[in-house]
Amino acid sequence: MSRERPRRSDDALSGARAVIDLDALAHNLRKIRTLAPNARIMAVVKADGYGHGALRVAQALVGADALGVARVAEGMALRRAGINKPIVVLEGFSSSEELAEVRAHRLESVLHHPSQMEMLEHAPVGEAISTWLKLDTGMHRLGFPPAAYGEMMTRLADCAAVAAPVRLITHLASADEQDNPQTLKQLECFQAISAQHPGELSIANSAGILAWPQAHADWLRPGIMLYGVSPFADSTGGEYGLRPVMDFSTRLIAINRLSKGDAVGYGGRWICPENMAVGVAAVGYGDGYPRHAVSGTPVLVNGARVPLVGRVSMDMISLDLRTQATARVGDPVLLWGRELPVEEVARAAHTIPYELTCKLTNRVERIERSMVNASRQDAPLR
Numbered sequence: 098m099s100r101e102r103p104r105r106s107d108d109a110l111s112g113a114r115a116v117i118d119l120d121a122l123a124h125n126l127r128k129i130r131t132l133a134p135n136a137r138i139m140a141v142v143k144a145d146g147y148g149h150g151a152l153r154v155a156q157a158l159v160g161a162d163a164l165g166v167a168r169v170a171e172g173m174a175l176r177r178a179g180i181n182k183p184i185v186v187l188e189g190f191s192s193s194e195e196l197a198e199v200r201a202h203r204l205e206s207v208l209h210h211p212s213q214m215e216m217l218e219h220a221p222v223g224e225a226i227s228t229w230l231k232l233d234t235g236m237h238r239l240g241f242p243p244a245a246y247g248e249m250m251t252r253l254a255d256c257a258a259v260a261a262p263v264r265l266i267t268h269l270a271s272a273d274e275q276d277n278p279q280t281l282k283q284l285e286c287f288q289a290i291s292a293q294h295p296g297e298l299s300i301a302n303s304a305g306i307l308a309w310p311q312a313h314a315d316w317l318r319p320g321i322m323l324y325g326v327s328p329f330a331d332s333t334g335g336e337y338g339l340r341p342v343m344d345f346s347t348r349l350i351a352i353n354r355l356s357k358g359d360a361v362g363y364g365g366r367w368i369c370p371e372n373m374a375v376g377v378a379a380v381g382y383g384d385g386y387p388r389h390a391v392s393g394t395p396v397l398v399n400g401a402r403v404p405l406v407g408r409v410s411m412d413m414i415s416l417d418l419r420t421q422a423t424a425r426v427g428d429p430v431l432l433w434g435r436e437l438p439v440e441e442v443a444r445a446a447h448t449i450p451y452e453l454t455c456k457l458t459n460r461v462e463r464i465e466r467s468m469v470n471a472s473r474q475d476a477p478l479r
């Protein structure tokens with residue numbers, strides 16, 4: 098077993114890290130613009146920017162017309178950190194206290210439920226709130242049924258707490274399945290209502306933007322594609338000219354020379370088929386690496402693909418190093434990123450890339466990279 102020290106002193110920590118490429122974020126936003134040059138873009142940065150850091154993403158996306166978050170608290174945090182763009186709370190407020198925070202922080206709110214209408218109608222006198230009325234066109238998650246549209250618009254028009262004009266929003270349930278007829282049904286439903294609606298419209302998430310140009314409307318709501326990742330199960334972001342934003346990596350912390358028949362890891366689920374080297378990398382589900390990644394899930398050691406073997410543990414994974422005879426302790430291990438699509442790792446772990454990037458834990462050091470703004474290059478952040 099080799100016990101060398103890590104090779105680079107400036108880079109001596111062995112733990113998992115995520116390098117966030119701010120130039121790739123800006124590139125992806127520009128790419129979205131070219132797909133729908135006349136639409137405005139609400140960049141979705143909920144769930145801490147899909148694990149990339151909501152504030153850093155918001156700061157990097159200077160070209161976005163608005164930001165989208167799920168919760169009031171997420172919007173408040175961005176305002177307090179000095180973000181001045183419009184911020185839309187996609188789930189809206191759910192108490193009168195939250196409604197007061199929406200106002201105090203100049204957030205915009207989606208309205209999807211009668212209880213929110215009542216809170217607005219009973220709100221104290223104050224600044225008018227910008228709102229987006231959500232229609233349920235078939236997803237059956239959030240939104241008013243189309244039949245309620247007329248009544249809701251009348252109530253909103255009569256409500257002093259609501260700023261005019263109200264925008265109309267809906268969400269597609271199956272836009273990632275290009276042959277699923279549900280999307281066309283939803284679009285027809287939305288069209289019928291929006292024909293009576295003077296205000297701006299928003300329909301498309303990433304899958305809608307890429308696969309359903311007729312869903313572009315006035316406001317796009319890209320999330321996953323901003324991060325360079327495909328919303329579809331069978332492709333990668335690179336196929337659409339997107340650049341992966343996150344490079345998730347760690348280092349080898351041990352290399353073991355094992356014998357044929359030796360069992361590796363918890364439960365001894367993987368048995369060495371011959372005498373061989375098995376590497377141990379410092380990453381596990383405690384960092385957000387998926388515990389369900391199967392033996393054979395690809396990992397890059399010094400840029401070359403090797404298969405994961407045995408169970409993922411909290412802090413470590415084991416790697417089949419038979420093709421990497423020169424690998425040494427301290428060598429870099431890429432879990433996903435530019436050279437290894439997160440889409441591929443997600444498939445091997447029976448999940449979707451959204452979940453993988455969202456689930457990176459606080460233990461993972463986030464590092465920003467930007468060639469355009471060199472002062473921020475490789476600045477460690479906490």
Ligand SMILES: *Cc1c(COP(=O)(O)O)cnc(C)c1O
Nearest residue numbers: 141187268302303318319320321
């Ligand atoms: C999360 C979300 C989006 C972004 O979806 P992606 O698939 O990541 O592009 C858009 N709209 C709403 C309402 C959302 O909740």
